[in-house]
Amino acid sequence: MTMADAQIRDFEKRVRQIDRRHNKLARGYVHLVERDGLLVPEEASFKSRGFPLRAILLALIGFVLFKAIIVSQVGLSSYASRLENLAEGGAVEQAGAWLMQIDPLTLAVAEFIAGLF
Known part of the structure; x- marks a missing residue:
C-alpha cells in the first residue's frame, strides 16, 4: 500500500x-x-410523527364532557326522549343517536356536574 x-x-x-x-x-x-x-x-430536530394518542384521548374526554354537560342541563328524561326522536330519523341521525347515547361514564360525569350547580 x-x-x-x-x-x-x-x-x-x-x-x-x-x-x-x-x-x-x-x-x-x-x-x-x-x-x-x-x-x-x-x-433541525423534528418530533417523530407517531400515532396521535394524546389528541385522540383529549377528543374523547371532550366529547364525554360535552355529552355530560348536555345531560346535566337538559335532564335525563328529556335527553332520552330527544335521543329516541333522533334514532327514528335517517342513517345520519341514527349514527348521531348512537354516538350521543348515555354511557355510564357520561352519566357519572353528568351527575357530578349537576351536583355542582
Whole structure:
C-alpha cells in the first residue's frame, strides 16, 4: 500500500462524511450563529410523527364532557326522549343517536356536574 492509496482512502472517508451530513441537513436545518459571527447549519430536530394518542384521548374526554354537560342541563328524561326522536330519523341521525347515547361514564360525569350547580 502506497501513501497515495492511504490518502485516497482518507479522502473518500471525508467525502462520505460530508455526504452523510449533507443528507441530514437536506431534511431540514436551522442557522446558528457562532460567537465569531459564523453561520453554522445544524440539523433541525423534528418530533417523530407517531400515532396521535394524546389528541385522540383529549377528543374523547371532550366529547364525554360535552355529552355530560348536555345531560346535566337538559335532564335525563328529556335527553332520552330527544335521543329516541333522533334514532327514528335517517342513517345520519341514527349514527348521531348512537354516538350521543348515555354511557355510564357520561352519566357519572353528568351527575357530578349537576351536583355542582
